[in-house]
Amino acid sequence: MNERHKLDLDFRAMRSSLGVGEFVRSSQVFARADDVFRAREHGYRRIDNFTLLHVMNFDVVESYSLKMVRTDLVCIQAVVAGRYSRWIGQRMDVINPHMLQVSNIPLSVSDTDAGARLRGVLIVCERRHFIDRYGLDIDRVPPAYRPIFMSQHGTQEVLSLPLSPAGIAMVDQIVSCRYAEPLRGVFVSAKAVEILCDVVSQLHGLRQRAAPRLIGEQAKIRAIQTAAAIYRREIADPPTIEQLVRRVGLNRNELSKGFRDLFGVTPHAYAHARRMEHAQEMLRGGDLAISEVARRIGYEGYSSFARAYHAYYGCTPSPAEAGE
Structure with missing residues (x-):
């Protein structure tokens, strides 16, 4: 690498x-x-x-x-x-x-x-x-x-x-x-x-x-940042939207609009990006099999992980390719 x-x-x-x-x-x-x-x-x-x-x-x-x-x-x-x-x-x-x-x-x-x-x-x-x-x-x-x-x-x-x-x-x-x-x-x-x-x-x-939107309201901004931190921390088992809104105290619309305001993407897209990036970092390490990397970010098997990885990065998951 x-x-x-x-x-x-x-x-x-x-x-x-x-x-x-x-x-x-x-x-x-x-x-x-x-x-x-x-x-x-x-x-x-x-x-x-x-x-x-x-x-x-x-x-x-x-x-x-x-x-x-x-x-x-x-x-x-x-x-x-x-x-x-x-x-x-x-x-x-x-x-x-x-x-x-x-x-x-x-x-x-x-x-x-x-x-x-x-x-x-x-x-x-x-x-x-x-x-x-x-x-x-x-x-x-x-x-x-x-x-x-x-x-x-x-x-x-x-x-x-x-x-x-x-x-x-x-x-x-x-x-x-x-x-x-x-x-x-x-x-x-x-x-x-x-x-x-x-x-x-x-x-x-x-x-x-x-004025009535999330971007100017400190408490809601902090809630969105908390939600983002949950996604980054719980890579292998990210919460559903319903679970997340209960945990941070927002409704579904506030959560979705807040992610778009602060990060430019939906909550699902943000969580997916973090999972793919974490997978790539583990592949670069070269110490884990691809199936183990898939398991650690919450995929049941190689095939579903490989499809998601290819859709995101445009290439199949490979320790050699990730480290180039």
Whole structure:
């Protein structure tokens, strides 16, 4: 089994080392980057004195683990294709396509497997600049997510929203840009600013659009997070929806809507993803037979597990394949 490449990135140091408009390739930042990424462009561009842009349009040749330091920075991430895992402390989140995530995480570690194809953008902006330059009104942000914009030391909370059709179009325009420099820099910088404007507009509309909804209600958010933790803990025998709503004190509609608000998927899809990811981790370990892995995540036999695994990952379960 191949070990993941260990990569480290400090966004604040990266920003201070670049001039406005300057682009640095990943091969200048990470050792053996060309062995890890296959891309037309993989690097980081300084949009202005306070903002960095990373365009994700690459294939992962070798699995890697990227530790990111993001002190006092608001990170806007929009993924239109591909998925990977992100660790925030002891919590693991799966980053799925067509989701917009806004965070102020001081430190995270992202694990991406060989064979993944990622398309999207990551915009990193000074927290204070994001508020002042784009006119973010904190009072119009749901209370549960205000610490993202108010905490100088960061928070582990992440605001997840469905990526709108307009957002998908803007990301695609950046990813598919074919201009040569300097036009490329001008174009992608303008689109990054457009995305930031769109994000602030969405943040201002959350309370009006969703006042009675789960996303602005702290107690219900905690209940959904508890439900998610139950799914992660009880991998082999996940509760039914009826059992889960009784355990966390929500009704069925609140539970389903809450999972879509916070994670972008249904409760069933969230539980299924955790089971498949846990299965893949056990296969990578190489110590268990496939039938034993299937048993440990709640499948009665190899056939049903193999069908589910293939439907999720596009390949049959194999210790060799999982570790490549």
